[in-house]
Amino acid sequence: MDKTIDNLDEAVSGIPDGAVLMIGGFGGSGAPIELIHALIDRYRATGSPKDLTVVNNNAGTGKIGISAMIDAGMVRKIICSYPRTKDHESFASKYLSGELELELVPQGTLSERIRAAGAGIPAFFTPTSYGTDLAEGKQIQEFDGKPYVMERWLKADFAFVKAELGDPHGNLTYRLAARNFNPIMCMAADTAIAQVSRAVPLGGINPVDVITPGIFVSGIVEVPDPQQEEDLIRAGEVY
């Protein structure tokens, strides 16, 4: 079994129009910039994939990454908790003009919905958002005298994540707090693609150090010395 993919072009080749795509990372940490940019390259060259639904904590910052996807016109809908980052013009202009749909989800509910999808839990109850606008239309149930909101799992067709080490079975580790949404997105997507800073042979990761077991990962592509989103934003890069 070897899940290694030769290059970024091939890694992003399977994503069809209309796909739900989870993109890991929180801020620049753990953001799979090279995978995102390879997908933009494909869209620019072929017009596909378009009408994507993107799941991320944010809705893009600056003029790279998810913002660049939005600018390119590939994105139909964003599911996120916090689209109002410091520089969110790409999102703002298309959202306010009605070209881009937004599903706003509290951050903990977002992560729990993603995990639930990976764990085969179609719905769960949470205290979060009870009594607020974000609970409108949702089933409410009391447990032990306290009201809770029912939330559904959130599945994806594909996930892009950024990992540190990856082996041919798809086992992954992450650098520091670059873990964030990446492990749960691997669980929730039919096909999870990881860009790894270093591909190691089988046995190159101690079994107790694996953070994402390979069963959740369909492919890994090595991207040595990956770009850091935060650096690109600070440098004012435009993709």
Next chain:
Amino acid sequence: MDKTIDNLDEAVSGIPDGAVLMIGGFGGSGAPIELIHALIDRYRATGSPKDLTVVNNNAGTGKIGISAMIDAGMVRKIICSYPRTKDHESFASKYLSGELELELVPQGTLSERIRAAGAGIPAFFTPTSYGTDLAEGKQIQEFDGKPYVMERWLKADFAFVKAELGDPHGNLTYRLAARNFNPIMCMAADTAIAQVSRAVPLGGINPVDVITPGIFVSGIVEVPDPQQEEDLIRAGEVY
């Protein structure tokens, strides 16, 4: 902040009659034998704690550990998935005579209920047990045309777990597959006590290697060279 407890007697001193006690481990791996035996010592000396509800995957094997708790007469109820281990006489005799109550829970549902308690999720839906005797009396709901069973969180007053390394903040790692139920039981219990094979100073565990963050742990007690339940059972030990 120093969560280190001096000795086993002190570690088990806070558990009152009637407590719900989760005990980690699966078979002998990760079973906190020394904590269990210290609790039995206390019961023999003081008559307390009694009427305990014990949560574990099994219901004791041989004449040590949970079986010895049952034999001692401290246990009122067992919540587990598989009480019928190879040598389960201690459980069997008291269960069949009606002295011991059993709540049988499918293993995946048991672990998910424990995790839900730790995560503040009062209830969730699972396909497991739908259409079986173990779903009787439970709320059923369809999602996307498929029926699911609603299950409630499972909380505990105390948890006993066995870890490998522990630091003064309560951060833990586990040996090999000794992880099993231990991390989630730490999450679900008001007070989780870990016996650790080696107490290390703060900084002695790399932050990315921590399996159970200290926020889930109330106390650690060092037990160097801990006994292995499987060895005791094979040797026919009686506690």
Next chain:
Amino acid sequence: MNWQKLTNAQIAWRAAQDIEDGAYVNLGIGFPEMVAKYPPEGRDVIYHSENGILGFGEAPPEGEEDWDLINAGKKAVTLNPGASIFHHTDSFAMVRGGHLDVAILGAYQVAQNGDLANWRIGTSGIPAVGGAMDLVHGAGRVAVVTDHTTKDGKPKLVERCSFPLTGVGCVTRVYTSLAVVDIEDGHFVLREKIPDISMDNLQSLTGAPLHLDGAVLDLITPELT
């Protein structure tokens, strides 16, 4: 009887032939564990254990067991390169979340609609369910390995399970000591049978009609005991 039923090893061998290269597989405790002994040449199979292991390997030599490294049957195992370890809830997330390709389980009874009974016989004694009720959900396919009949000759493939159910409509293929039977649209469909048994005899040992859908192949295995 002018036929010889398959041994458990032969049933396990037959089940192993259907496991695709690269599959993630959970084998039930006991008889199903034998399937791991017969992986077809060149196929990479990764075994999952409920207690939090992917990629475990053979048992260590006696005396070299590490009892912190056991499988769901509480037997000592080793780790293959590429193995990973995780906690129980993550382990059942793999099961329930549909990440396993195959689960192969034992059975007391399998009904023609795919219902499985494998956790208790009747309602007396000590019940124990373990991970069986979880495993029947989520795996890409759920197969059963079993003798075709009980020790006293009663059918284990039945119209409707009389024992308490493990799961509803979950089994898609049964490997027995006499045949390979698929479950499709609420029917048993016979795919393979041992050459020496007649259709009539096989049907008489089966508790519900065996449907045909194309050729019935000969079920031939190596000599294995």
Next chain:
Amino acid sequence: MNWQKLTNAQIAWRAAQDIEDGAYVNLGIGFPEMVAKYPPEGRDVIYHSENGILGFGEAPPEGEEDWDLINAGKKAVTLNPGASIFHHTDSFAMVRGGHLDVAILGAYQVAQNGDLANWRIGTSGIPAVGGAMDLVHGAGRVAVVTDHTTKDGKPKLVERCSFPLTGVGCVTRVYTSLAVVDIEDGHFVLREKIPDISMDNLQSLTGAPLHLDGAVLDLITPELT
């Protein structure tokens, strides 16, 4: 006005004095983050960040940032000894599961029944909620740090929130630029006020009755800007 309201730093200082030794604390993004600058001498406080860190420390010197190590406000941080890293769902398990001792958040409005509004003003523009709706549930206590009034002098402590709610009945204490106010049984209870403001003036800047329950202490802080 013959009084000088507290600076944000002074409000943060006051809030910090109530954090017990050994507490696990989440500080909202922005102003609440200042609370971390004033831990009382000798108290060990462990800060939680939604993106999966316990025990983060101060910002690194400029130029030495590691952007894989940031807090929920996307600022670079360092790790204190004993820190741990985990994924987002485990992080919010800590929040929702009641494992944090204190959450200190900002507010647009706090109502006398403990309702909090801090995620959007009205329904136009771009909404963003982040972790606020999760943080108001689960922490042992949820406190708010805020100016006592809006920039144009309107009360932020109100009878009933007019802005969209973040959580219902969740706040138990408010540290403002003029006072420390508890929320008990659907009422504001005044605990401390800056010495120079009269009760009448304070009440006139507050959108619901301030109840008394024992002595009102002087709210005195160090000079901090």
